[in-house]
Amino acid sequence: MTQTPWEIHAGWWQQEFTGGVDPEYEEQILPLAAEFLAGAQRVLDVGAGEGQVARVAAAMEPCPDVVVGVEPVASHLELARERVSGPASRSEGRSGPVYAQGLAEALPIATGAVDAVVICLMLEHVEDHVPVLAEVGRVLAPGGRFVLFLNHPLLQTPGSGWIDDHILEEQYWRVGAYLGVDVVMEEVAPGVVLPFVHRPLSAYVNTMRDHGLVIERMEEPAPPPGFLERAPEYAAQATIPRLLALLARRLP
Numbered sequence: 001m002t003q004t005p006w007e008i009h010a011g012w013w014q015q016e017f018t019g020g021v022d023p024e025y026e027e028q029i030l031p032l033a034a035e036f037l038a039g040a041q042r043v044l045d046v047g048a049g050e051g052q053v054a055r056v057a058a059a060m061e062p063c064p065d066v067v068v069g070v071e072p073v074a075s076h077l078e079l080a081r082e083r084v085s086g087p088a089s090r091s092e093g094r095s096g097p098v099y100a101q102g103l104a105e106a107l108p109i110a111t112g113a114v115d116a117v118v119i120c121l122m123l124e125h126v127e128d129h130v131p132v133l134a135e136v137g138r139v140l141a142p143g144g145r146f147v148l149f150l151n152h153p154l155l156q157t158p159g160s161g162w163i164d165d166h167i168l169e170e171q172y173w174r175v176g177a178y179l180g181v182d183v184v185m186e187e188v189a190p191g192v193v194l195p196f197v198h199r200p201l202s203a204y205v206n207t208m209r210d211h212g213l214v215i216e217r218m219e220e221p222a223p224p225p226g227f228l229e230r231a232p233e234y235a236a237q238a239t240i241p242r243l244l245a246l247l248a249r250r251l252p
């Protein structure tokens with residue numbers, strides 16, 4: 001059977017972005033996830049990868065009753081299950097997340113069964129966001145929260161980037177084509193080609209609203225120090241966020 005790009009490049013993702021090696025996760029995404037999910041009792045992480053967000057949820061105080069990660073890629077699930085039983089969770093007597101193989105478009109979760117759903121850097125890789133957000137609205141109990149992390153849809157559009165114009169002596173951030181949907185296979189590292197779907201922010205927000213998910217909080221953090229240390233060329237662009245984090249509430 002043909003492997004999906006996420007299956008082919010699972011090892012690359014695990015090596016480059018998990019296990020504490022990526023400053024944007026360590027300094028920004030995982031702390032924000034802990035803050036947004038604090039107090040939730042039944043947490044679902046959709047497109048969980050090797051489980052780094054799910055593990056943060058499972059380590060929260062007070063300890064959630066259950067954290068479930070849903071992920072289609074078998075090798076991510078294998079590593080996620082290995083990483084559950086790390087020394088920290090064993091010594092604290094906590095149970096880590098549990099995992100199920102599945103797709104965001106058809107979650108193997110009962111209606112209204114969870115009080116928090118998190119999707120981290122997954123929805124912008126899915127061709128149709130509508131069935132995914134419909135599933136989030138379905139599985140969330142009334143009043144439950146939805147935490148969504150995206151590559152910033154306004155500022156990280158295809159063709160966006162820093163322009164250093166030596167003739168006009170201007171430096172600025174160019175925003176590429178914003179309205180409309182653009183599906184590209186993007187080479188994110190040498191030989192690593194993954195699907196990336198640009199859609200305007202209104203497409204996310206209005207579809208969320210259609211499925212009872214109303215935004216309560218929005219964060220557009222500046223790139224964190226560890227990222228700027230690694231990519232000093234980004235320092236001049238430090239007022240341009242790479243990440244958008246939304247906290248929404250499921251209407252009753």
Ligand SMILES: C[S@@+](CC[C@H](N)C(=O)[O-])C[C@H]1O[C@@H](n2cnc3c(N)ncnc32)[C@H](O)[C@@H]1O
Nearest residue numbers: 006047048049052072073103104105120121122
């Ligand atoms: C960029 S990784 C993020 C992984 C994880 N959320 C994290 O932040 O570490 C995107 C993940 O989404 C998963 N994915 C892609 N399409 C999916 C779909 N239709 N349903 C569920 N997960 C999907 C991929 O297998 C991959 O693990």
